Amino acid sequence: MGIIAWIILGALSGWIASIIMDKNASMGAIANIVTGIVGAFIGGIVFNFIGAQKVTGLNLHSILVSVVGACILLWIVGVINKK
Template identity: 55%
Template sequence: MGIFAWVVIGALAGWIASKFMNTDASMGAFANIVVGIVGALIGGFLMNVLGGVGITGFNLWSLLVAVIGSMILLWVLRLFKNR
């Protein structure tokens, strides 16, 4: 995937995950992109460990994997923030 596709998937995944995790008000567009891209890496890694297919390109499955990874990242960040 190209840089533009990573940014688009990252922005969408970060925004969707922040809506689910109720962190949208405290995050801007740049934070959503970063969370989405890192979440895509986390989600892809976890899917590969579990024997599934991770990020496969610019499609709905990759967006779902990135959203799941982003939600995991936001959950972990919330745990450290509340300490």
């Protein structure tokens, strides 16, 4: 995937994850993009670990993987911030 596709995927998945995790009001566009891109990396590791299909491009599966990863990232950040 090219850099533009990563940014689009990151923005979309970060935004969806922020809504799911009830963080949308406190996150801006850049935070959504970064969360989504890092979430895609985390989601790829998690899905690879459990033996799921690899992310190969900009499609529904890759959005699902990155949203799951972004939710995991937001949960971890929330746990760390509560300490």
